[in-house]
Amino acid sequence: MANVSVAAEWQLLGDRYYRKPELYHPMRWKHIDLSRNKVASAPFGGPIALIRDDSKIVQLYSESALRKLRLFNSAGLPLSDVVWKNPGGRLIGLSWTDDHTLVCIVQDGTVYRYNVHAELLEPNLSILGQDYFDENIVDCVFWGNGVVCVTETSKVFAVTDFKTNSTRAVVRLADPPMMEGEMELELPHCVAVIEPQYTLSGNVEVLLAIGDGVVMVEEDEVQALPVPPGDGPLQKMVVSGNGRFVAAFTHDSRLAVYSTRFEKIFEYQCEDDKKGMLCVLLFELIGLICDENVEFTIGNYMGFIEQSALPPEQLAWCGLDSVLLYWDDVLLMVGPSDQPVSYLYDEPIVLIPECDGVRILSNTSMEFLQLVPNSTVSIFKIGSTSPAALLYDALDHFDRRSAKADENLRLIRSSLPEAVEACVDAAGHEFDVSRQRTLVRAASYGQAFCR
Template sequence: MANFSVAAEWQLLGNRFYRKLEIYQMLWKHVDLSRNKVACSPFGGPIAIIRDDSKIVQLYSESARRKLRIFNSAGILIAETVWKHAGGRLIGMSWTDDQTLICIVQDGTIYRYNINAECLEPNYSMGKECFEQTACFEGTLFCVADFKDIKPYKLADPAIGMEDELPHCMAVIEPQYTLSGNVLVLLGVADGIVTVEDDDVRQVESDDLRGPVHKLAVHIMGGFWRDLRMMSALPPEQMAWCELDSVLLYRDDMLLVVGPSEFCISYIDEPVILIPDCDGVRILSNTTMDFLQRVPDSTESIFKIGSTSPASLLVDALDHFDRRSAKAQENLRLIRTSLPEAVEACVDAAGHEFDVYRQRTLLRGASYGLVFFGFGSNFQCDCIQEMCKTLWVLNAVCDSGIGIPLIIQQYKSLTAPVLIGRLINAHKHLLEVVIMHWPSSKITASLGIPDATLLEILLDKLKVCKGISYAAVAAHIPLLLSIGEGDMALTKATESGDPDLAYLVLFHIWRKRPALEFLGTIQARSVARYLFITFARSYKHEFLKDFFLSTGQLQVELGKNPIASKGSPLHGPRIKLIEKAQNHFSETKEHTFEIQHELEVSTKQAIFVDSSITDTIRTCIVLGNHRAAMKVKMEFKVSEKRWYLLEVFALATIRDWDALEKFSKEKRPPIGYRPFVEACIDADEKGEALKYIPRLADPRERAEDYTRIGMAKEAADAASQAKDGDLLG
């Protein structure tokens, strides 16, 4: 049976298995979670850390000044800033859905930071009343329902249900998860739970809620909450839902997973932070980021020890096939009627894995099973292709340099547009593996959407991505051709208004289809028909005759164009260019693919195949592989000017300013120094731009660029040298 010792590390809780997967070894240094205030964003989001000024902390080599530091989930520093705010001790901090960090200090002031540790203006105050209440601990509750429109207000007085005693714990259910559409606060008190809204306080009536409640946890989706009674002398420090049927508790050196009727315990030797997600709990420690989840049904059916499910037998059959064992056929005979079920389970299980090798094994198993389907099967074979695309995205963002660990349910809940927005905010503009996935899917599914509307949707998302390749989006047309969607590709190409793109599709269909079928295809499309006739009148007269004969218009055409009857080709300049372009396309596409495939093998990153020559060179430079970039340049005779532009903007994208300066000094750039200035200013590096502005030959350009970076005196001096009074003014 299929068993890669995967199930050996599972833990049984009741009748369900749980597993803890290691996502990252944390790359930070000298971070002790027990001595810091920590805020972690869900859905693989960033981690904010600031030294807890209520504790004695060993500073190592750090400055005594407190810093707010923001890391990605792998422990790589994104940004940091000195904490300069007065107003008393930092009470707490948390991330909003749009990844704004909210920090509240003791006097009720709210400070907001973006993911780049930039303090956002304006700051807000909860008001004098809030400060006074907080200072004397009278238990009044204040609420901010929307941090995009901060308007603090006071909730109903909860003293009714507390019997003059402060609550033991508190949890909040956000407005989108309540029936009233208002914030709902849960308070654990001496005799159960009290709910507090804008103008209402109620005691929760239930026989299960009698006695003191010491800890409350609300599920991330807001619909479920759970209380904890005194199971020992001390309540846990943290409590978090693990999906919908178990809760994870942490105190000191102990993790406890509590199910409906049983529990299991594990011991740890360092402090942890529990980060609930929609399908599990991330566990952050000083050294690792782990993910605890209930083992998905599809994964359990495949890897459970002793499993004889169709999916398990299918993966096992693949293993035997790889070892050239006849037992592969025996397994397939056993599950032949259940192959669709087995393939679906393998595809689903692949989406729940972080391990790339295991993803590949499961998808290979699914593909292997697909081979044995009957031709009359109604099974949707594109599920494997869609999962491959999705995993391509998830593996890219899970890389430690990006640090957004997601599995498929989290990705679906977050949605691709939100993920793209987060990448843009984090300045990860070159992650085209993700950004290209979205418009390509949009184009494929947009036959019912007017082109103008589709273009507006695409540009609205892509315009903020500096360096994004619009050619890569347009390259979705060849992608449609490669998967046999010629009619859709022809529709999109003719609607684009680009005749060269339309000719590309026409030539492709011409080669792939029988003559009569091709003629029928273009006859139904006026633009395609016109382009074909224009081309054939000057070049393929025999084929033009067939076309007009098939439509009953041959005599009309002979009357218009007598030369067509002779079959003599007219090689006009444009026709020669089109023919030459067609030949080049046929000859070089395979060669391009070979080079790009070699790059993917050597870099172990599936980001080159089907990209343009420009994007291939730029990606090589970004990855530091200049030898490969130079090879592509030489193979495809890229001009020196184009090469310089690609090098400049690629180095600026990765912010390698030393390499950019060295490159500028190798020889006099054929593009001049203006692109160097533009690249630095676009990256908001005014100091770097100053290295190149004095080298601009035109004093007018120097004046304009000095003005752009706010250096008025230097701009005036350059304008004086240009003897341009208007510019000086």
């Protein structure tokens, strides 16, 4: 049988396996505490930017009182740094664009851009402009090459493409409605963005949790969305990578997953002997339609977390099959099953969503949490008798000069092409070099017997 120790590292969530391989340990940087910094990491293993968080009171120890913007590669190796002297007030947020330009937005709406050498790129862009010079930005949400900003008076602005670096890319969106009995607009509890490539209009759509409801804001339209009674106010929201679902943390410590239009609500709970069937059905529905609501009650599983009534510090999708919630010291992975998976950390972490999982950055390591690919499961799952598992096992017998290798090949002769393909696919998803090499050898070994 295939190596049992491989599957021993997996965690089962519902009927699917997840793994969390360590990409880098230890990180190459020194004396870094993520909890003291604002952090931005480029996707696909790109550079990491750190700058001391000026919204926190921190002890400086031996470091300079002058803040530095520091850039590292994904292993923590220093690339460059520069002293932060930019005017405009407090740094609200920073993020990397698709072309690895670091975008920094300060309180007065000025956008500062840096390359990977920490060189300031001119000219700077002003989001608020002269018309709103007396406003301040209080929140921003980035996507790809754009950002959505919310001011202290609940005005919403969007930069559709930082590549143009022109005020023509700045769009003032429609104002959210004023709540009944209020003299001024209420600041949203949280903000989420549906990227333009996933909307029917081709323009960015912004979800604002205001009061007990959610409104969708576009350039010339505001639409109230039908949030289920009792769910609001929503404390945190995040849109899935395909733009079809919204994960939200409710005021009473529940995680709810809706369609982006909050339509055709389904409440879901695995129970009794139907659990497995319902989990499979739900995952199939998620792949086919985009208008269901799935609710996971997590309060029962979080008795050990004293602050479970508080919203998580970070909320992120792990692929399209599960949602991650991070509180201090605890990372919870929730899917459509009766038991979530929890990971304990004794240091702060930052969740970096990717298209096929989530990178987990800590002071000392970089990990990658992902759904185990089907090809890998077919080979390494304990007790697997799939053709790919038998081919991998046959190579082991061949290396030990055992006749069992020929016996395995005879058993899977009609399925050898599929077994070879599975080994190649699993090798492409593998992070361990020696295991990857063995999988390629198994594919080559099987290929020699294919007709």
